[in-house]
Amino acid sequence: MKKVVIIGGGIAGLSAGIFAQKNGFESIILEKHHTLGGECTGWDRQGYHIDGCIHWMVGTKEGTQIHDLWVEVGALEGIEIFHPESFMAVEYDSITVNFYRNLERLKSSWLEISPKDKEVIEEFCNDIKKLQSFSIPVGKPIDMMNIIEKIKYILSMKDIGSIMQKYGKISVKELAQKFKHQALREAIASFMPEGDYSATSVIFPLGTFTGGQSSIPMGGSKALTQRMVEKYLALGGRFETSCEIVEVDIQANRVSSVKSKGGKTFLADYYIAACDAKVLYKEILKGCYSDSEFEKRYNNPEIYPLASNIYIGIGYEGIMEDIPRTLKFPVESLNITQNQKPIKYLQMTHYGYEPNFAPKNHTVITFAINQFEPELEEWERLVKNKEEYNKEKIRIGETVIRAMEIRFPYMKGKLKLLDVATPQTYVRYCNAYRGAFMAFWPTIRGKSLTHTGHIKGINNLLLSGQWLQPPGGLPTALITGKDTIMRICSKEKQPFITF
16 A cells, blocks of 8 residues: 655645545645644634634535535535625725625615616626636646546636636726726725735635635534544544654655654655645755746745735624624724735624624624735744734734724623734744735736646655645645645556545
């Protein structure tokens, strides 16, 4: 039985481990943190549970390939799905712009706000509708397809291709400027900060959401991960936590062993790096096997930006029945970090639909504040002084609570700060480069990276995870974990077993 060592126990690592076991390999997952799951996780604070990852997840619609794949790895098997009625609500002046799941309701509500925008609203909604039937393909990766399979794949992408090309040529700001009404402009523009971020960041999520393909598994991120862990163990898999891999021994273009920070050595026939790509190339491989496509992106952050966030957990002594699950409300020039422009909106998500996330008649609330450059650099500086770093986290949390009390005066005295995570939190626990929680963010000038995971010059080491193909995130991690085992099966000249 051939052995596989998997470096990293996030969704990609768990997916690779599950399919390795299904296909007759003996596998072990080695995870730096004391808990498997990577960035798909949650944590408990003061009687509340803070969900740290899933805001919406592509693959919750039954009958789609990606849903079947989530079920196969145990993530969605028999799990209730919560379908919020709106993706997000954005307040501007006295108007609330809702991004409803029901596309007709979205259109009619926007026409009510701005009849003069009828033409652009209808065009926007028609384009969203074209994306509703799209389902992420989960079959063979392109590099393993024959010519007939490639032609079928290209034809299947025809509709989405034209829409993504259309919106890939304009920025979020340019899309917003198509609307005459300022409330609609603000709602669209709030998706991303100023810059040339591609409008695909708006259209694609709304396509999957209104098409019923993205919702929220009950129990949240940590519970989803735990179900995958249980599936992996039931198939005979093994794992070691608190086991960070820092060295590899390479001989004759093959990895012969890997060594942990604690000095433990692991031997296998194949090695899968289901971890951050920068960590693999720079830290584990010591820069000796660099990849030009990745380097081009790392060296051009304006064209290929990385995104992280400040993630704030707040406990509320009350329930939130009439407030949309995710709400953006305006704030007056809120200063978050030293180098960040004052932000105009705060994005709040509440978990009132999860009865076990908070004490009875209480609600847990999270705020996600996007961080790009130069904020990421500022956090790298701050973390070097623990006292200054911790004070800044508390200051930010208290600033957000004050903003909440202005927007919701009845909450005053009923809010308490539970936790503040920063980009450096993602670095500390997940080895995420600069704290990035997604792959390279789409911009007008940037080209999408589609990578096979092969490491030039090493025959038995493959990269897996969200960095390999757009748009990143959990579905990409799931698919690439599976694809990596498909590639190993091909090397071993054995059929790939699934479903």
